[in-house]
Each structure stands twice: as C-alpha cells, then as structure tokens.
Amino acid sequence: KQEFGAGQIKEEVFATSFEEASWKGSEKIKRNRDAP
Structure with a gap:
C-alpha cells in the first residue's frame, strides 16, 4: 500500500510538472509570436 501510494x-x-512545463512552453511561443 505504501509503495503504491508513493x-x-x-x-x-x-x-503536474510536465503540464506546467508544456504550459510555460506554449506561453513562451505565444509571447514570441506576439513580439514585433
């Protein structure tokens, strides 16, 4: 039970960290696209 929980x-x-990283990546791409 403990091993499974861990x-x-x-x-x-x-x-969560993967989602955060991909979100940050897409935000960066958006910012680069909007930059003149």
Missing part, C-alpha cells in the same frame, strides 16, 4: 504521488507530481 508511486502514485510520484506520477501525479510528474504529470
């Missing part, structure tokens, strides 16, 4: 948390943290 693995689950690790997966969630990875998914």
Whole structure:
C-alpha cells in the first residue's frame, strides 16, 4: 500500500510538472509570436 501510494504521488507530481512545463512552453511561443 505504501509503495503504491508513493508511486502514485510520484506520477501525479510528474504529470503536474510536465503540464506546467508544456504550459510555460506554449506561453513562451505565444509571447514570441506576439513580439514585433
């Protein structure tokens, strides 16, 4: 149970950081596109 819980948390943290990274990436692309 503990091992599974730790693995689950690790997966969630990875998914969150991946989402954040891709969001930051798309924000950067948007900013570059809007820049003159």
